[in-house]
Amino acid sequence: MDYAAFGDVLVFDTTYRTNQYKKPFVILAGVSNHFMIIIFGCALLLDETMKTYTWVLETLIEAVDGQRPISVVTNGDRAMRQLMLKKCKIVEFDNAWARMVKQYKLENNNWVLEIHRKRDKWAEAYLRGHMFAGMRSTQRIEGMNAYFNMFLEQKVRLYEFVAQYDRALARMRVNEPETESKTENSFPVLTTPLRSLEKHAAELFTRKIFSLFRREINKEGKLFVMERVELEDRGTYRFGEYKAPTSTWTVEYFRADITIKCCYLKFESFGIPCCHMVTVMKSEQLMCIPPSCVLKRWTRRARSGYEQPSLTQISGTLTQTARFGILSSCFSEMSYYASHADNDFEEAREMAFQMTLKMKKRWAMRTEYNIAVGDKNIAPKLCGVGDPNVVKTKGNPRGTSSMGKPPKPRRCGYCRSIEHTKRRCKKLASTSRREGSDSDIETFMNTELEPHMEDIDEPTNSQV
Structure with missing residues (x-):
């Protein structure tokens, strides 16, 4: 369900290794509507070959009913990041690259030539307009590696690895209800002159995304209209920036469907309106953000409308595991709200006690029925990795002599x-x-x- 809502950008980190067997541990993650890292899954690989990575991605696409991400972010060379994140136009980037190559005499360097041929896959100037949701590198995922280090030591065995991984995910998911509660039960203080737009953004977006959009409202004060052209179907604005005379930006406003297009392409790559689009909203006297400038993945209702995936073709153990996780998340959120008042706490505890007795009786009735019909798949165990079966040892059983005589x-x-x-x-x-x-x-x-x-x-x- 998380992937259905936030699977447009997939971060594929291949640098993490932690277990006794020295096998690579791959994290498949994305970013939620609270701008937090969200884990879609993981893979413990045999090796780091192209065939293995292809299998991982194909298996993920199969698990999510064929939904492919818009963008995939993988780790690259750390030394290239400062050049790759330079925000400029394509011509400016090409000129800067040519000066760097000439300065260090790298015209015949094979690695430099190969990297330059792939510039459309890593350079900010070439990737403008492509959706990445703020995840232009695996740097934030590398912070997840430090988090998993608290649970996954390099000497951990495989059966311990799975249990510790589940513990790490459970603790991560505890933080989300707290962030969700802050968004739903509090309202930020409005501080900008564009109160109508700011208020609408606070009601629409999550708290973190609202703070990012408010920065764009504050940047709007540095812009001024250099030219305004009215055409038959649209109006065209050209903006300049205070103390930056060489920086100009063009924005088109289509009145028929209230659509705003900016050459900066921040909305297309990140998903929130840029300061140039905010200036057009102010000039056109708009009291709220147009629907065409709102991306659902950043709103409070980002998960609404997505159905729970079918579990009919999955084994009973995995089905019970999925149900256990969903119910734990639901009751964790309820427990947070009920813990703030004595009467709410007492009511929630009583309801939980009654519901537990009811579910326990139903489970006992199903267990008795399964025993009666001869169904062996009725082990009363919680989800997770169980202990291995006890095998017969080679020595004598305890309490008997070697000759089979009583003690x-x-x-x-x-x-x-x-x-x-x-x-x-x-x-x-x-x-x-x-x-x-x-x-x-x-x-x-x-x-x-x-x-x-x-x-x-x-x-x-x-x-x-």
């Missing part, structure tokens, strides 16, 4: 009776009362040495 009964260490132990021996108690008697020495010798006498064999002639 010898315990005897009294003083009188050798099997009816009691030395602590409750009456003969020993009566003998101990004779103080100063020579029998004390005899009692001591009998008590301490007699239990061991049976282990001493009679000496043979050779031993003599």
Whole structure:
């Protein structure tokens, strides 16, 4: 369901390794409507070949009913990031690249030539207008690696790895209800002069996306209209920026369907209106953000409208695991709200108790029915990785002798009776009362040495 709402951008991080077997651990992630990293899945690979990576992506597409991402972000060379993120036009980038190559005499360097041929896959100037949702590199995913390090140590075994991975995801998902609650139950303070647009954005977007859009409203103050041309079907604006005379931006406003197109292409690549589009909204006296300038993935209702995927072709264990996770998330959110007041807490606890009893009775009835019809798949265990089956060992079972005879009964260490132990021996108690008697020495010798006498064999002639 997360992928259905936020699978337009897929981050494919291949740099992470953690387990005892030195196998690469690949994280498949995206970004949610709260601008937080969201994990779609992971893969523990055998190797790092093209064939293996192809299998991972094909398996993911099959799992999400064929929905392909718009963009895929993978890790690249760290030294190239500052050049690749330079925000400029294509001509400016090409000129800067030519100056760099000439300065360092790299005209015949094979690596530089190969990277330049692939510039349309990594350079900001060439990727403007392509949707990446702010995930232009795997840098944010590398922060996830540090998070997983708290749970996944390099010496962890495979069966421990799966359980620890589930723990890490569970803790990540606890943070989302808190962020969701902040968005739904609070309202930010309006601070910009464009109160109508700012208020509409606060009602429409999540809190994090609203803060990013408010930055664009604040940037609008640096812009001024250089030229305005009215055509038959649209109006064209050309803007300049304060203290940046060489920077000009062109925006087209189509009044028929209230559509705004900016040459900056921030809306096409990130999904929120840029400051140039905000200036047009102000000039056209718009009181709210046009629907054409709103991307659903950043709104509060980003997940609405997506049905739960069918689990009919998945095994019963995976189905129960999925249901367990969904219910845990739902009740976690309810618990957060109910914990703020005494009466809400008492009501929620009572309802949870009654519901637990009801579900437990139904589960017991299904279990009895399955036993009656001979269904063996009724193990009452929670989701996760269970313990392995206990196998028969090569040694003798505990409590039996090597010859299959029953063990010898315990005897009294003083009188050798099997009816009691030395602590409750009456003969020993009566003998101990004779103080100063020579029998004390005899009692001591009998008590301490007699239990061991049976282990001493009679000496043979050779031993003599």
